[in-house]
Amino acid sequence: MSDLPNRKPETGAFFARDRLWHPPGLTPGYKTSVLRSPQKALFSLDGTISEITGPVFGHSILGELDNDLIHNFAKPGESAIGERIIVHGRVLDERARPMPGALLEFWQANAGGRYRHKKESYLAPLDPNFGGCGRAITDADGHYAFRTVKPGPYPWPNGVNDWRPAHIHFSVFGHGFAQRLITQMYFEGDPMIWKCPIVQTIPDKAAVEQLVAALDWGNTIPMDARAYKFDIVLRGRRSTLFENRMEGN
Amino acid sequence: MVQSLGYLKESASQTAGPYVHIGLTPNHAGIGGVYDTDLGATMVNDKTLGRRITITGRVLDGTGTPLKDALLEIWQADAAGLYNSPSELRGSADPNFTGWSRCATDGVTGEYRFDTIKPGRVPFRDGRPMAPHISVWIVARGINLGLNTRMYFADEEAANAEDPVLARIEHRVRVTTLIAAGEGDHYRFDIHLQGERETVFFDI
Numbered sequence: 001m002s003d004l005p006n007r008k009p010e011t012g013a014f015f016a017r018d019r020l021w022h023p024p025g026l027t028p029g030y031k032t033s034v035l036r037s038p039q040k041a042l043f044s045l046d047g048t049i050s051e052i053t054g055p056v057f058g059h060s061i062l063g064e065l066d067n068d069l070i071h072n073f074a075k076p077g078e079s080a081i082g083e084r085i086i087v088h089g090r091v092l093d094e095r096a097r098p099m100p101g102a103l104l105e106f107w108q109a110n111a112g113g114r115y116r117h118k119k120e121s122y123l124a125p126l127d128p129n130f131g132g133c134g135r136a137i138t139d140a141d142g143h144y145a146f147r148t149v150k151p152g153p154y155p156w157p158n159g160v161n162d163w164r165p166a167h168i169h170f171s172v173f174g175h176g177f178a179q180r181l182i183t184q185m186y187f188e189g190d191p192m193i194w195k196c197p198i199v200q201t202i203p204d205k206a207a208v209e210q211l212v213a214a215l216d217w218g219n220t221i222p223m224d225a226r227a228y229k230f231d232i233v234l235r236g237r238r239s240t241l242f243e244n245r246m247e248g249n
Numbered sequence: 250m251v252q253s254l255g256y257l258k259e260s261a262s263q264t265a266g267p268y269v270h271i272g273l274t275p276n277h278a279g280i281g282g283v284y285d286t287d288l289g290a291t292m293v294n295d296k297t298l299g300r301r302i303t304i305t306g307r308v309l310d311g312t313g314t315p316l317k318d319a320l321l322e323i324w325q326a327d328a329a330g331l332y333n334s335p336s337e338l339r340g341s342a343d344p345n346f347t348g349w350s351r352c353a354t355d356g357v358t359g360e361y362r363f364d365t366i367k368p369g370r371v372p373f374r375d376g377r378p379m380a381p382h383i384s385v386w387i388v389a390r391g392i393n394l395g396l397n398t399r400m401y402f403a404d405e406e407a408a409n410a411e412d413p414v415l416a417r418i419e420h421r422v423r424v425t426t427l428i429a430a431g432e433g434d435h436y437r438f439d440i441h442l443q444g445e446r447e448t449v450f451f452d453i
Contacts, residue, residue: 033264033393037392057288061288107275119268133283183263
């Protein structure tokens with residue numbers, strides 16, 4: 001499954017997750033969480049081999065247009081409507097080491113805030129040339145990039161008048177199943193971010209700011225597409241130097 | 250001031266939302282032509298070693314209503330107890346078994362289904378064998394951070410009795426929430442997010 005660049009595989013257990021930094025399960029302002037959140041305490045389990053290993057995907061799974069949402073669903077010669085942007089960044093671990101071979105999958109609404117999904121009934125129209133999914137695998141330095149159109153804000157049935165800020169969903173695989181993460185990317189300067197009940201599930205303002213992509217003027221391509229930079233941090237691994245039962249890992 | 254550790258903070262989780270299928274199972278969601286197949290749709294082929302099994306079940310909320318918009322991923326060892334991962338240093342796993350799969354719950358019935366093989370035993374941190382198990386990760390609208398649990402097998406009574414993880418669960422009545430009913434080729438594993446029969450979830 002793997003075509004990772006040469007590097008000794010890491011086998012340490014992961015840093016404990018800071019659950020005061022992540023959103024808790026029960027966040028009543030986000031109504032659906034009320035009946036979908038466990039009420040009993042989580043059972044702590046320091047990484048066994050079942051958690052520290054995980055699937056790793058090779059670049060061979062990628063198609064040519066997988067990281068181009070402007071074109072990967074469009075008819076030949078056509079393209080999606082909206083603000084053309086490039087989203088790029090790095091996947092790092094908590095030790096600030098780049099994560100090569102990390103699979104990212106992203107999905108989003110179109111420029112009008114409409115998702116291509118059968119359960120979606122928002123009156124804004126579908127774009128016939130926009131599907132809304134893409135994926136990429138980080139290179140040896142942990143970099144990824146994709147092209148898309150900037151998604152529009154989107155109303156949802158939570159409060160009477162709740163709207164999601166413009167956002168792109170990210171699903172990330174590191175190298176261990178315990179690193180599995182789904183999050184959302186927001187856009188610099190969007191006033192909707194601070195009104196959103198889903199954003200507000202995150203207790204720490206600094207943790208929210210870490211999910212806001214910066215307008216990257218340096219990488220903006222003149223007469224083509226603006227760039228946003230979005231780095232993602234996955235859990236770090238303990239060094240195996242002091243693990244006293246290597247064979248049991 | 251002491252030296253800085255220089256650590257970064259993990260990116261905070263956010264819910265996968267109701268349209269997670271667009272990104273993770275687009276063909277299943279009706280978005281054809283972007284990927285040939287949905288990632289993780291199959292984990293076995295004709296040459297995979299081990300006993301074929303099927304796992305079905307539902308994810309239920311605090312009222313007992315099945316979630317019709319959840320997505321599950323499983324991760325498990327091969328029949329010999331080896332993981333198909335670069336971090337597996339004990340040997341080479343079965344090349345015909347990925348060890349990983351994903352499945353969205355059905356939009357009408359809420360059922361999920363995995364066609365896989367019965368995993369072999371793998372060691373706990375101190376070397377004692379754990380009972381055969383499958384790691385499960387659940388995301389959905391209303392779940393802010395993916396939930397981790399494990400599925401064990403009802404027909405592995407002796408192995409389950411000596412499993413070092415199950416042994417540490419203080420409230421013994423809750424151990425049964427991790428054990429899939431069934432024998433032979435078909436196992437049934439319902440996951441209760443909340444309430445009296447709440448499944449044990451792990452902070453891994």
